[in-house]
Amino acid sequence: MTAATLPRRTAPAAPHPPGGLRLTAATAARVLRQLRHDHRTVAMMLVLPSALLGLLYLLWADLPTVPGQPSTFDRVGLTMLGIFPFVVMFLVTSIAMLRERASGTLERLLTTPLSRPALLLGYGLAFGLAAAAQAVVTVSVATIGYDLDVAGPVYLVVLIAVVDAVLGVALGLLASAFARSEFQAVQFMPVIVLPQFFLCGLLVPREQMAGWLQAVSDVLPLTYAVEALQEVGASAGASGTMWVDVAVVAGAALLALGAAAATLRRRTS
Amino acid sequence: MDAAVTVTDLVVHRGRRRVLHGLSATLPRGQVTGLLGPSGSGKTTLMRALVGVQVVRSGSVSVLGETAGSPGLRARVGYVTQAPSVYADLTVRENARYFAALYGVGAAAADAALADVGLTDAAGQLVTDLSGGQQGRVSLACALVGVPELLVLDEPTVGLDPVLRVELWARFHALAAAGTTLIVSSHVMDEAGRCDRLLLIREGRLLSDSTPQELRARTGTEDLEAAFLTLVRTAEETAA
Ligand SMILES: Nc1ncnc2c1ncn2[C@@H]1O[C@H](COP(=O)(O)OP(=O)(O)OP(=O)(O)O)[C@@H](O)[C@H]1O
Ligand SMILES: [Mg+2]
Numbered sequence: 375m376t377a378a379t380l381p382r383r384t385a386p387a388a389p390h391p392p393g394g395l396r397l398t399a400a401t402a403a404r405v406l407r408q409l410r411h412d413h414r415t416v417a418m419m420l421v422l423p424s425a426l427l428g429l430l431y432l433l434w435a436d437l438p439t440v441p442g443q444p445s446t447f448d449r450v451g452l453t454m455l456g457i458f459p460f461v462v463m464f465l466v467t468s469i470a471m472l473r474e475r476a477s478g479t480l481e482r483l484l485t486t487p488l489s490r491p492a493l494l495l496g497y498g499l500a501f502g503l504a505a506a507a508q509a510v511v512t513v514s515v516a517t518i519g520y521d522l523d524v525a526g527p528v529y530l531v532v533l534i535a536v537v538d539a540v541l542g543v544a545l546g547l548l549a550s551a552f553a554r555s556e557f558q559a560v561q562f563m564p565v566i567v568l569p570q571f572f573l574c575g576l577l578v579p580r581e582q583m584a585g586w587l588q589a590v591s592d593v594l595p596l597t598y599a600v601e602a603l604q605e606v607g608a609s610a611g612a613s614g615t616m617w618v619d620v621a622v623v624a625g626a627a628l629l630a631l632g633a634a635a636a637t638l639r640r641r642t643s
Numbered sequence: 644m645d646a647a648v649t650v651t652d653l654v655v656h657r658g659r660r661r662v663l664h665g666l667s668a669t670l671p672r673g674q675v676t677g678l679l680g681p682s683g684s685g686k687t688t689l690m691r692a693l694v695g696v697q698v699v700r701s702g703s704v705s706v707l708g709e710t711a712g713s714p715g716l717r718a719r720v721g722y723v724t725q726a727p728s729v730y731a732d733l734t735v736r737e738n739a740r741y742f743a744a745l746y747g748v749g750a751a752a753a754d755a756a757l758a759d760v761g762l763t764d765a766a767g768q769l770v771t772d773l774s775g776g777q778q779g780r781v782s783l784a785c786a787l788v789g790v791p792e793l794l795v796l797d798e799p800t801v802g803l804d805p806v807l808r809v810e811l812w813a814r815f816h817a818l819a820a821a822g823t824t825l826i827v828s829s830h831v832m833d834e835a836g837r838c839d840r841l842l843l844i845r846e847g848r849l850l851s852d853s854t855p856q857e858l859r860a861r862t863g864t865e866d867l868e869a870a871f872l873t874l875v876r877t878a879e880e881t882a883a
Contacts, residue, residue, distance in 0.1 A: 400744035408732045411769065478728030482785075485694045485722045486745045487714075640712065643657055643698040 401496025423458040424515040431520040456599045459505045459539035467546030468559040505539030526606035544630035551637040570596035595626035647672040647824035653702035663847040677838030678828040685847040686828040694722040721786035725797040727778040731771040746789030756788040776802040796827045832868040
C-alpha cells in the first residue's frame with residue numbers, strides 16, 4: 375500500500391443516486407451470497423422438507439383410504455407444502471436480522487443511502503427466491519416420489535409456497551424487532567407459527583370449530599394459505615377462491631413488512 | 644469557510660444516564676480532527692450523533708449544512724464503527740462491492756478502496772478467516788468506497804502494526820488535502836500529534852479544542868500524553 379502517493383479519487387460519491395429498486399436488488403444479492411457460503415444451510419433448506427414429507431408418506435402408506443375422499447397424506451402432505459416454507463423462512467429471517475443487529479452492520483446500513491423498506495424488501499426477495507427453489511424440490515419429490523395427488527396445476531402449489539415463505543420472511547423481520555437475543559427469536563417461532571397451524575383447518579375442519587376460534591382463524595393468514603392449497607388440490611383449474619386466498623396472504627405479508635419497517639428505528643439510544 | 648460539522652448544546656442519555664452534557668464543538672472542513680478521551684467518555688456516542696443513529700435529548704447537530712442523519716447526507720457521510728461491522732460470512736471483495744452498490748459507485752471503486760487499505764491480496768478470502776486488524780481494514784474500506792465528504796472513524800487503527808498505521812494516516816491526510824473532513828477517535832497519543840485539531844472530552848464534556856501545538860504550549864509539555872493527563876487532572880481538581 376502506498377497511501378500518500380495513490381492517485382486521488384475525488385469523483386462525486388453518487389453521480390446517479392442509486393434508486394430504491396437497485397438497492398433492494400443489491401441487498402437481495404448480498405443476502406443470497408451469504409446463504410451460498412453456508413453450504414449446510416442450503417442443503418438443509420432444499421432437502422429437509424422432502425425428507426420430513428417422506429416420513430409422513432410412510433406413516434400413512436399402509437392405512438386404508440375412504441373411497442371418494444382424498445387420502446390423509448394427500449390432504450396433510452399438500453398442506454405441509456405451505457407450512458414448511460413459512461416456518462423455515464420465519465426462523466432463518468429472524469436470526470439473520472438479529473445477526474445484522476448484533477454485528478453492527480444494521481447500524482452501519484442505516485447510515486447509508488439504503489432505505490429501511492429497501493432493506494426489508496431485499497430480505498423478502500432473497501428468501502422468496504430461496505423458497506422458490508425449496509418449493510420446486512419439495513413439490514417435485516412429493517408428486518413424483520410420494521405420489522401426492524394434486525388435481526390442479528403443480529406450479530400453483532409452488533406459487534402458494536413462495537407467497538407463504540414471503541409471509542414467513544415478513545413476520546420474521548417483524549418479530550426480530552422485538553427479540554433481544556437469538557434465544558428470544560427462536561421462541562417467537564412457536565408463538566407465531568403454532569396457533570396459526572392449530573387453527574388453519576388441518577387438525578379440525580374450520581366449520582366444526584367453536585365460533586370464536588373460527589373468528590380467530592379468520593384473521594390468521596396461514597388459514598388462507600392452507601385453503602388456497604386445498605383449492606388447488608381439489609379442482610383442476612385455478613379457482614377464484616384460491617386467488618382471493620393468495621391475495622390475502624400476500625396482503626398480510628405486505629402489512630407485516632410495513633410494520634417491520636415502522637418498528638425498525640434508525641436512531642437508537 | 645464554514646464548519647463541516649457544528650454541534651450545539653448536545654445532550655444525550657444512554658440508558659438512565661446522561662452521557663453527553665450539553666456538548667458544543669465544530670469541525671473545520673478539510674481537516675483531520677482527533678477525538679480523544681478516556682474510555683466511556685462519550686466518543687462513540689458523539690460519533691453516533693454525527694451520523695444520525697443516536698437518539699438525542701436536546702441540542703442540535705448540523706452536518707455539511709443539513710441536520711445530522713437527513714436522507715440527503717447518507718451518500719455524503721461514511722461511518723466506521725468501533726467494532727468491525729462487515730459481513731463475516733462474505734468475502735472481502737463481496738463486502739466492498741455491496742457497500743459500493745449502496746453508495747452508487749461501481750466495482751472498480753470497491754477494488755480501489757481495498758487497495759487503499761492494503762487488502763487486494765486478501766480480496767477473495769472470507770472475512771471470518773481474517774485477523775482482527777484485517778477485519779478492521781475491511782470495515783474501513785467499506786466506508787472509503789463511497790468517497791464521502793465527511794468520514795467518521797471510530798478507532799480505525801486499533802490492532803494495526805506501526806507501518807500500516809503510518810500509511811493509513813498518510814491516506815487520511817491525503818483525503819483531507821483533497822477536501823474530505825475526517826473525525827478520528829483514538830486512544831493512541833502518538834496519533835493525536837498527527838491531527839490538525841484535537842477535541843478532548845471527559846465524562847461527556849469538552850475539555851479542550853485546540854491544535855496539538857496549542858495544547859503543548861498551554862500545558863507546557865512537548866509530550867501530548869502528559870499534556871492530556873495534565874488537562875484531565877486539572878479538570879478533576881476543579882471538579883473536586
Ligand atoms: N448501549 C448502551 N446503553 C447504555 N449505556 C451505554 C450504551 N453504550 C454506551 N453506554 C454508556 O455511555 C457512556 C459513553 O459510552 P461511549 O461508547 O460513547 O464511550 P467511548 O468514549 O466511546 O469509550 P471507549 O473509548 O471505551 O470506546 C459510557 O458510560 C457507557 O457506559
Ligand atoms: Mg467508543
